[in-house]
Amino acid sequence: MTHAGTHTPARDTGKAAAGAAAPASGRAAPPPAPRRTRTWRLLTPWLFLLAPLTLLITFTYAPIANMVAYSFTDWDGVSPELHYTGAENYAEIFTREDLFQVFWVSGYYLAASVIQTVAALYFATVLSFSIRFRNFFKGVLFFPSLVNGVAIGFVFLYFFQDGGTLDTVLNLFGHQSDRAWLGTPASANVSLAGVSVWRYLGMNFVLFLGAIQSIPGELYEAAELDGAGRWHQFRYVILPGIKPVLTLTVILSVSGSLSAFEIPYIMTGGATGTETFVIQTVKLAFQFNKTGLASAAAVVLLLIILLVTWVQRRLVPDDRADLV
Amino acid sequence: MTRRAVARTLVYLSLIGAALVVLLPLGVVFLTSLKTENETAAGSGALTLPDDPLNFDNYVTAFRDGGMLTAFGNTAFILVVSVGGTVLIGSMTAYAIDRFTFRFRKLVIALFLVAALVPGVTTQVATFQIVHSLGMFDTRWAPIALYMGTDIVSIYIFLQFVRSIPISLDEAARLDGANAFTIYRKIIFPLLKPAIATVVIVKGIAVYNDFYIPFLYMPSQDLGVISTSLFRFKGPYAAHWETISAGAVLVILPTLIVFLALQKYIYNGFTRGATR
Numbered sequence: 001m002t003h004a005g006t007h008t009p010a011r012d013t014g015k016a017a018a019g020a021a022a023p024a025s026g027r028a029a030p031p032p033a034p035r036r037t038r039t040w041r042l043l044t045p046w047l048f049l050l051a052p053l054t055l056l057i058t059f060t061y062a063p064i065a066n067m068v069a070y071s072f073t074d075w076d077g078v079s080p081e082l083h084y085t086g087a088e089n090y091a092e093i094f095t096r097e098d099l100f101q102v103f104w105v106s107g108y109y110l111a112a113s114v115i116q117t118v119a120a121l122y123f124a125t126v127l128s129f130s131i132r133f134r135n136f137f138k139g140v141l142f143f144p145s146l147v148n149g150v151a152i153g154f155v156f157l158y159f160f161q162d163g164g165t166l167d168t169v170l171n172l173f174g175h176q177s178d179r180a181w182l183g184t185p186a187s188a189n190v191s192l193a194g195v196s197v198w199r200y201l202g203m204n205f206v207l208f209l210g211a212i213q214s215i216p217g218e219l220y221e222a223a224e225l226d227g228a229g230r231w232h233q234f235r236y237v238i239l240p241g242i243k244p245v246l247t248l249t250v251i252l253s254v255s256g257s258l259s260a261f262e263i264p265y266i267m268t269g270g271a272t273g274t275e276t277f278v279i280q281t282v283k284l285a286f287q288f289n290k291t292g293l294a295s296a297a298a299v300v301l302l303l304i305i306l307l308v309t310w311v312q313r314r315l316v317p318d319d320r321a322d323l324v
Numbered sequence: 325m326t327r328r329a330v331a332r333t334l335v336y337l338s339l340i341g342a343a344l345v346v347l348l349p350l351g352v353v354f355l356t357s358l359k360t361e362n363e364t365a366a367g368s369g370a371l372t373l374p375d376d377p378l379n380f381d382n383y384v385t386a387f388r389d390g391g392m393l394t395a396f397g398n399t400a401f402i403l404v405v406s407v408g409g410t411v412l413i414g415s416m417t418a419y420a421i422d423r424f425t426f427r428f429r430k431l432v433i434a435l436f437l438v439a440a441l442v443p444g445v446t447t448q449v450a451t452f453q454i455v456h457s458l459g460m461f462d463t464r465w466a467p468i469a470l471y472m473g474t475d476i477v478s479i480y481i482f483l484q485f486v487r488s489i490p491i492s493l494d495e496a497a498r499l500d501g502a503n504a505f506t507i508y509r510k511i512i513f514p515l516l517k518p519a520i521a522t523v524v525i526v527k528g529i530a531v532y533n534d535f536y537i538p539f540l541y542m543p544s545q546d547l548g549v550i551s552t553s554l555f556r557f558k559g560p561y562a563a564h565w566e567t568i569s570a571g572a573v574l575v576i577l578p579t580l581i582v583f584l585a586l587q588k589y590i591y592n593g594f595t596r597g598a599t600r
Binding site for chain 1: 420
């Protein structure tokens with residue numbers, strides 16, 4: 001960065017001018033002053049970064065380092081003693097079927113996120129053209145992403161209850177229904193993944209809408225002059241225009257599906273085969289005191305998420321400069 | 325006429341369908357919150373209207389017995405301190421990174437960048453031990469420190485804005501004898517207002533709605549925030565859907581009011597916050 005250096009001359013000339021203005025005071029004063037200003041200048045950025053870096057290291061990097069260390073031990077999180085057990089915890093995660101099956105649950109959330117992305121893309125496209133009550137529909141679709149997760153959990157516990165909202169609505173349409181939707185693993189997981197679509201669709205939708213609206217209007221006009229219909233406009237103008245946001249959504253969906261926690265924990269507590277990776281980790285660590293094993297599980301999850309991000313960056317290089 | 329009209333009708337139908345899917349579950353909970361215990365016990369259908377539409381007894385129960393007053397107080401305290409801290413920390417970091425050249429600058433940037441890739445949920449097992457050893461477990465300071473310490477998105481937002489402030493302003497102030505702290509306080513910070521609004525909205529909503537961190541770090545009853553206090557309804561009111569519904573509505577209502585009042589800023593905030 002070049003501009004940052006430009007402060008210093010200004011400062012030095014200021015000092016020099018001050019020195020020149022008082023020549024009568026003799027030559028003893030000047031030498032120590034520049035050194036002190038130089039140390040100050042070197043220190044200033046660090047004074048601004050003191051609090052943020054302390055927090056960053058204490059609550060992000062120290063935990064990661066500790067977590068990796070714990071993952072090779074049998075620590076219970078309380079006792080002063082911990083034994084080094086090598087890669088045993090990792091072997092346990094990949095071989096014990098009951099620990100590994102949580103990954104299959106993520107599959108439901110992954111499938112749901114595909115539906116969610118397609119639907120969000122559809123609504124964003126439709127609502128970027130002129131439509132009546134546009135702001136109303138926009139608000140209604142987006143609102144769920146602002147709502148408290150616990151409240152959403154309760155709303156949908158009532159919704160899926162035996163004889164609850166869903167059954168009532170289905171009966172209204174003449175479909176005789178009276179069942180506990182959260183009663184069997186498959187239907188419970190489908191229901192929970194459905195809730196996550198309900199909750200997060202609006203966020204994707206607003207991101208897509210923002211990206212579509214930043215596409216210059218002339219592009220549509222040009223496409224229209226060339227005789228492109230709505231579908232071709234979508235395919236050749238909108239889709240390429242929102243590619244960065246679309247790929248960001250894909251990473252967020254994968255990491256979101258793997259780390260699903262709130263909705264299943266609040267609604268079922270992980271019962272009837274709905275336990276996700278994070279619920280399992282929380283239970284291992286805080287209920288069964290298996291800090292070592294839980295840490296290994298967390299490391300595995302972290303590595304998967306970093307891998308997905310890395311693969312995505314490889315496939316779609318980000319041309320917008322990040323930070324630097 | 326025909327093909328276009330059919331397409332248009334289908335589009336409107338899909339939008340109305342989506343609106344119903346969003347509003348129906350929420351609407352039913354609102355209806356339930358106005359019903360009496362006897363009505364829900366008698367198995368009144370989800371879509372039937374309450375006998376007395378002005379029956380607010382459940383809200384009183386939820387508010388008083390559910391400890392919602394303490395919950396709103398705790399949430400407000402944590403929200404104000406951590407959002408204020410995030411604004412201060414985020415803007416200072418952005419100022420330091422953008423306006424100075426110093427040794428290890430690249431490393432500092434990389435540290436923040438990599439941290440953005442680490443999802444908070446994965447490291448909680450070890451973070452818990454650190455919070456515990458600092459003596460912050462089961463105090464309001466645990467969530468405050470965690471919300472302030474892990475917010476990378478706000479640093480990105482501030483960085484973009486600091487970059488757009490012309491450096492000639494800094495230089496002019498420097499010629500007038502201002503030091504780095506005065507420049508930050510008198511020039512940069514006031515010019516960051518739009519970024520501050522964005523961060524306050526995005527962070528405020530995230531903190532208000534968070535469940536995971538207060539659930540893990542503040543198990544005490546009297547330290548409940550709205551999420552954890554509402555979650556506790558599950559035990560004592562398990563079969564009392566009218567009380568649970570009232571609690572849920574109480575929590576959703578402030579969000580709805582803020583959303584309706586600040587719609588435009590909220591949309592902008594979230595597009596900016598997520599895409600950086």
